[in-house]
Amino acid sequence: MQQHPKTAGLPPRGATVPPFYAGLIGEQAAALARAGREIVPMHFGQPTMAAPPGVLAAAERAMRGGPLGYWESPDLRARIAQHYAEAYGVDVAPSRILLTLGASAALVATFAALFAAGDGIAVARPGYPAYRNTISALGRRCIEVDCGPEVGFRLTPSALERLAERPRGVVVASPANPTGAVLSRDELAALTDYCRTRGIHLICDEIYHGITYGTRATSVLEIDSDAIVVNSFSKYFRMPGWRLGWLVVPQELAATLSAYLVNLFLTPPAISQHAALGAFDDPAALEAALQIYTRNRSLLLQALPQLGFRDVVAPDGAFYLYVDAGRWTTDSLGFCRQMLEATGVSAAPGIDFDPQGGRRCVRFSFAVTTPEVERALEALAAWLPRG
Numbered sequence: 001m002q003q004h005p006k007t008a009g010l011p012p013r014g015a016t017v018p019p020f021y022a023g024l025i026g027e028q029a030a031a032l033a034r035a036g037r038e039i040v041p042m043h044f045g046q047p048t049m050a051a052p053p054g055v056l057a058a059a060e061r062a063m064r065g066g067p068l069g070y071w072e073s074p075d076l077r078a079r080i081a082q083h084y085a086e087a088y089g090v091d092v093a094p095s096r097i098l099l100t101l102g103a104s105a106a107l108v109a110t111f112a113a114l115f116a117a118g119d120g121i122a123v124a125r126p127g128y129p130a131y132r133n134t135i136s137a138l139g140r141r142c143i144e145v146d147c148g149p150e151v152g153f154r155l156t157p158s159a160l161e162r163l164a165e166r167p168r169g170v171v172v173a174s175p176a177n178p179t180g181a182v183l184s185r186d187e188l189a190a191l192t193d194y195c196r197t198r199g200i201h202l203i204c205d206e207i208y209h210g211i212t213y214g215t216r217a218t219s220v221l222e223i224d225s226d227a228i229v230v231n232s233f234s235k236y237f238r239m240p241g242w243r244l245g246w247l248v249v250p251q252e253l254a255a256t257l258s259a260y261l262v263n264l265f266l267t268p269p270a271i272s273q274h275a276a277l278g279a280f281d282d283p284a285a286l287e288a289a290l291q292i293y294t295r296n297r298s299l300l301l302q303a304l305p306q307l308g309f310r311d312v313v314a315p316d317g318a319f320y321l322y323v324d325a326g327r328w329t330t331d332s333l334g335f336c337r338q339m340l341e342a343t344g345v346s347a348a349p350g351i352d353f354d355p356q357g358g359r360r361c362v363r364f365s366f367a368v369t370t371p372e373v374e375r376a377l378e379a380l381a382a383w384l385p386r387g
């Protein structure tokens with residue numbers, strides 16, 4: 001892009017936002033793959049399995065049908081409402097559901113609409129990096145709350161109570177990225193109650209719902225029908241590149257949030273909205289991936305401690321293991337680069353999720369095939385120094 005002569009060479013004037021370090025690892029992995037190396041891609045948080053066949057068929061029909069203009073699908077809003085009734089037994093009016101360009105856009109619109117410049121928003125550390133970075137890019141302040149392995153990676157009311165200031169908002173993901181921690185119904189109810197009685201906006205990121213190992217995750221909507229929920233087709237429905245998600249908001253906020261969304265993003269891709277209607281009605285196709293994740297999770301839980309990783313906590317949901325590699329490194333980015341170069345296994349550096357403690361940690365995504373996990377473990381066993 002050509003810069004105006006008066007601004008050429010000047011640094012940006014907005015907040016400085018770091019990259020996704022996992023993305024840098026992805027670039028290195030892509031370069032190695034181009035050079036003919038076999039890579040096991042465990043760095044990015046996305047299913048490597050294609051979207052369910054019903055999604056692909058619906059997309060094909062849409063492509064050959066009418067024009068794909070700016071559009072928000074009333075049928076999809078109604079289908080998501082039906083999903084809440086079927087999966088959680090809760091009644092959500094379609095008018096409270098707003099379609100977004102992934103959970104990412106839902107978060108941007110929510111942070112922009114509900115908070116003013118300088119407002120503090122609390123998030124768990126380790127946590128999804130874009131919470132911290134989006135909050136600061138928008139001029140809000142991110143308040144990171146330590147939620148390490150000693151508290152099962154859980155954000156609790158008592159941790160919020162210990163903060164030096166009361167946040168205006170709290171973002172919580174359950175299941176969480178990068179730890180897979182799932183809040184029990186009681187834990188979620190306690191957090192909801194804490195926030196509601198103090199006038200704090202609680203934003204629940206339910207993007208990993210559907211991907212759990214044991215009991216299903218509770219939706220905050222089962223506890224508080226007026227909660228704010230962020231969700232997406234990127235994970236359970238295996239449509240990350242289709243850029244489609246949704247928000248559930250209280251009725252009185254729907255028009256405001258919708259105005260933000262349309263101004264910032266117009267509408268999500270029309271083809272993805274058509275396609276997503278094919279995502280709900282083939283539970284076997286969705287479950288197929290879960291069976292693979294379950295096997296992969298067991299393999300890694302067994303092998304990673306033997307290889308010398310510490311704090312290997314069994315994730316109750318999502319498809320990640322966030323583990324301590326402090327035996328070998330305090331520079332997780334350098335470690336991931338070397339590991340990739342030596343073994344072909346790519347993982348996300350912990351500094352994405354926790355700029356300090358994450359120097360010792362790495363996150364493995366196990367949304368890959370089981371033979372790939374087996375290959376990765378073999379290569380790591382041959383490379384990692386023992387003793």
Ligand SMILES: Cc1ncc(COP(=O)(O)O)c(C=O)c1O
Pocket residue numbers: 045101102103104105128173176177205207231232233234240244245
């Ligand atoms: C916790 C969490 N929230 C939100 C997102 C954004 O997802 P998307 O914009 O693809 O829906 C991600 C992506 O990895 C995530 O892990």
